[in-house]
Amino acid sequence: MRFIFTTSAIWLLGLVSAFAEEGGHDHLPPHAEDILRVGPFVLTNSMLMIWIVAAAIIFVAQMATKKLELIPSGLQNFVEWMTESLYDFLEGILGPHLVKRTFWFFGSIFILILFTNWFGLIPGVGTVGWERHGDLHDSFRPFLRGGNADLNMTAAMAFTFALLWFYWAITENGLKGFFMHIFAPKGKFSGGMAIVMLIVFGFVGLLEVVSILFRPVALSFRLYGNVFAGENILENMPKVVGEHTWLAWLPPVPFYFLELLVGLIQALVFTLLTSVFLKLICDHGDEHHEEDGHSH
């Protein structure tokens, strides 16, 4: 019964999406569009989407923690399971010390990306909006847009992580330890070999610096590219059978399933990569802490 309901809902999504297409863009723009300007700040349709998703997550979390029970059930059980699973997953990568410090960030990143991706699949996102007057190439402006189909959003998350990465890396290793971690030779060498290794690891360190600098760019474009490509597929699939035919709803349907999967995978990839980047630079930091802990 549940399977029939779910399948029907997905087919309905395709149908609604296909019919909504008529009133939407003539093509999906690669950038988010402004819907409000407040002083120097702009409110784009992707930003509005992020706020709606965040509000929904907060609402669910508040509902789940409203009446706490010793033996959880229903929503409380689901929310606890999700948070605990995510915490354990990140603890496996980062270790118990780092995960305590950084869970707020990685947890937020994963939950936000996941639900933003999935919310972007709801019919009406990108197709409900208003017509602007004037001689414009594309006069339609949607109220909502997939949150991660905006390079500014993915870049904001990636560059925020980059700054936090520096902060966490330096506070965990110390400034000297941070640079040693990047440039110092790994292992014990003596004599001429030490000089060779110093040069080799110095060069490797430079490559590492380039890699570090490019990480936020790669993170931004990877997430944006996957989500934007998915939205394009969903938007263009009805055109395979002709936009105005009665079967136009059919081609996007399999891709809704695909996008559900892509939404989860991309959230995982972003979270996994960022947490691994942090673990790599803080690896020695954790050992020092453990040693300190033992010595005390």
Add this chain to the structure above:
Amino acid sequence: MISMFDILAQVSHAPEASDSGVVSGITQTFHVEWVPFISQVVSFLVVAYLLKKFAFTPIQDMLEQRRSRIIEGEEKLKVIEKQLAESEASTAAAIAKANDEALRLITEAKESAAIFSEQKSQEAIASAQQILAKAEAAAQAERAAIKAELKNEFGRLVAATTSQVTGKVLTAEDQSRINEDALAKVEG
């Protein structure tokens, strides 16, 4: 028709220009500009803060509370198990002590009962011997009295018989001599 093609077309023109042209081509295509970027950073930080405060913190607190309750429960269980073991040990010790005490009391009671019984038996024997001696003494006294009485009566009868047979008035000396002869013949 498809926007991705438009994007690729726009980006593919870029290599003809300089590096800065490539960057500006990308930023123009994707509208990566300072104002929307900063707005998104601020928006993301606010969202992350709100998620931390209103979503993760209460859930983590709840999980931590449960974890500490479980630890507390396990510790209590250990204490209860320890107390139970101690209680069982002290109960066993008390029972053993009570058993020893009971055995001691029984032994003492048996000993005192035996002593008492012996004492009472001795007392009863002594009392019985005393009664027997008294009875023997009384019997001897009575026999002696009866014997004396019989002697007197016998003497009187002998004297009376002798007096009547002889028709003579007997003197006290005669009577005494006749009585002694008669008694000597009877006892002899």
